[in-house]
Amino acid sequence: MAVKIMIPTPLRQYVGKKDQVEVEAKTVAEALSRLASEYSELRRHLYNPEGKLRSFVNIYLGDEDIRFLQKEQTPLNENDVLSIVPSIAGGTAHRRVAL
């Protein structure tokens, strides 16, 4: 199935500044895996070293969080739109949290 993956602005630098990427996939897991294979720098932002999807990155199919569907096994249909929604915290000042 040809599906679109919407890339949030913080991650666009790893996909050649694109705001969306098209991949062929039957499930969410496959789609993200294809994405991470095509853009290897994206991998560490999506997956932890054990290969699991990072918990501060949410994946939506349409407007539904995949955690409330079949998670990464959620099947995809032609022209489905996946969105990657990472946790962001900028707000008040410019002080760093750590480092």
Added chain:
Amino acid sequence: MATATLNPISELSKDEILRYSRHLIMPEVGMEGQLKLKKAKVLCIGAGGLGSPLTLYLAAAGVGRLGIVDFDVVDFTNLQRQVIHGTADVGKSKLASARESIREINPNVEVVGFETRLTSENALQLFESFDIIVDGTDNFPTRYLVNDACVLLGKPNVYGSIFRFEGQASVFYALKGPCYRCLYPEPPPPGLVPSCAEGGVLGVLPGIVGCIQAMETIKLIIGQGQTLIGRLLVFDALGVKFRELKLRKNPDCPVCGTHPTITRLIDYEQFCGIRGEEHTPVMVGIPELTPQEVKKMMDEKQPFVLIDVREPHEFQICRIPGSTLIPLGEVAKRMHELDSAGEIVVHCRSGQRSARAVEFLMNAGFRKIHNLKGGILAWSDQVDPSVPKY
């Protein structure tokens, strides 16, 4: 100009009626709504990027009591987006500066300032007397703290956050919908998501998101329209796209779920992996040179190579003469360009990225390699003030 006296909140003065006339002539607000605003007590965490438009608009709208929590001081770099502060306020406490701006806009608003860091020890007490909490903070530990305190106290948490060109907004109100932890059960490990200083932010973006937060706060107070409870608004400033994603309450949420495991405020820095990692491993054991030491090497014509690992657009802002640019992401690919037996000094903006580069190159066999302590910022401070800081 005569100072306005605070009127009993059961009525509006003639001045107030005139001031808020544009609210009053709308049936959705009217006298009833305006009086609700006057009785409302809203606590804003942060008087910065989000807090600026937020507090200005809440003040303009006539919120009776505005609490502000901020212990920071106005910095020159804040002015690009924190429009509640002006050039003359640089160096002043943000709270003092915010108070003045609010008084100018609407002297009827009672500003209650808390010039303190929000902690697990004071949050519940601080939040108790307010109806609505608005989160304008800039770090993950505080966001989780604000969320948990609001859930424990049963208060709505009007959420907004930004990064570069991306914004998010929602209303977390555990009594009626999901909380922040339902959306993001865990924070990113430190260092993975840069702060605004590292990542930058389009100045107007917190303006937009802060205004949305003010809007949601006002709607919660007057009880009109549909708020963002159960919805996440995601804003892409580059493409001008607003998207709405469904948020669901997580029945297993540790703080607002059916069997909560968090019933008291915790150590949020530890939760976010910061305590014990204040100096990340990469900083320990990395050989460093101070700017003065490197300047001495230059003056004595000692042979060495100065590598700048910043990004090309930073190189455009300023550079140290004689440096060679190899952006951090290219160091692995281009290290063959360097002499692994030669003397090398690596720098970046503040010394963090270059430390990682030095560690990487040391592991690759480079022996005479040093990190420039404090980066080009320290170079500007200590050696060459003509180099602009950013």
